[in-house]
Amino acid sequence: MSSISRPLAGPSLTFRLTDHLGELRQEEAYSRSGRAGRTLAKSGRLRVVLLALADGMEIGTHQADSPMTLQVLEGGLRYRDAGGEYELRQGDLLFFGPGQAEDIRAMAASALLLTISAVDDDFRPEERGNTNS
Template structure:
């Protein structure tokens, strides 16, 4: 279902990730570039995006203005930020605050959920839960 014909906001949205992933992998942009993303939901400045990547595909350096998470749904990837490299597999989640994210690279055909929150909302570097 294209983004034109589906709701991006509402009181409740449900997604079949396996169906979404299969649909995205069948799209021409995935065949051409090895990567495609689809915003599943947005509300205010909140975004939930599903991205599929072919093995070896990279997302270059980008700047994140707000906290985000990367959750690997299928496959595996490597992620570099602040001089550290993280290897993530299916079922793993990485949280990081604002800053530069470097070289997200799929080690195998992968699908990941990217959650981005609002700029500056409640995030303070070094803060811990319950603080």
């Protein structure tokens, strides 16, 4: 169980990403699996997550139920989706709508900033059981 001693929400939050990345790369999870993440902020349907991936780390297939962005801060990723195969490098930003990305792999030791705008079925109001009157 995580004991978070920092605020996740507030009127204004500032993050020193290099410090957080250094801490993530020292965590047991990173040493054991080659990946570690930290939620930096969360408010309502918004989540901002910092991820550290070791070189060659394979995430595999990721199914997204809501739109998100993925910004490459360091390193790079390779992935494919229904449209083809892609590479993201440092400084690139990917907008990813609901769907699936496959064969996600870090091409080098990488740092990513993931922003998720909705969770679960929040993005799909038509699936909330609306009834016609």
